[in-house]
Amino acid sequence: MNFVWAFVVGGGICIIGQLLLDVAKLTPAHVMSSFVVAGAVLDVFDLYDKLIDFAGAGATVPITSFGHSLLHGAMEQADEHGIIGIAIGIFELTSAGIASAILFGFLVAVIFKPRG
């Protein structure tokens, strides 16, 4: 059942993105930025955690989870260190994603030739 809900919820989030592209005529960069902000907003009310419990990777793989993880890491450190903790923790949960994007992006650019 995990896989079914991951498919439905993940695909559903992509449909919202596609509608923003086609109907609202946003650029992909605008869609991705809006989704990150939306993920952070949903985390304020702990709604995104419920979605992750329900859909697993269907909620953690879309880019909305990036905004959720940013705020989540920030709040975890804020509980310990007060308001400075927000700055300490903001990349805590997302560092794996950003570090690997930088590393693999650079390595692929070194190894492969540009196409088209």
Place this chain on the structure above:
Amino acid sequence: MDEKMNEKNFEQTSKKYQPKPPYVMNCVKAFIIGGLICVFGELLTEMYIHWFDFSEEEAGNPTVATLILLAALATGFGFYDKLGQFAGAGSAVPVTGFANSVTSAALEYKSEGYVLGVASNLFKLAGSVIVFGVVSAYVLGIIRYVWQLIF
């Protein structure tokens, strides 16, 4: 007919003649490809939980890192851009789309050298995601922190 062609009614008039995007078909494609990427992510998550003893919460990190590695490679081989033409938001919204934007920007500027080309332009497309993510998370974090202090 004697209406003057100015910039405003040019946009309105030309809109009628632009081909309408196939809304339903695009959504179906985005749903299927986006859903399949998430199913693959779920598969990776379960693998990391059962074989590498990650907890359910921690398994998100290696899953995202693996997806980013695969998406970077697929971009290098030119496969991800073809998928993007087919799937639209289905390949852009998952975290693999983030990796694709980083890698394709790096590849595109390779001819300008590693420092001024690859490294400087790595976040040319993905930078907006990080900037808006951090700014919104920071503002919301402060609001939520103050809220918790008061109530």
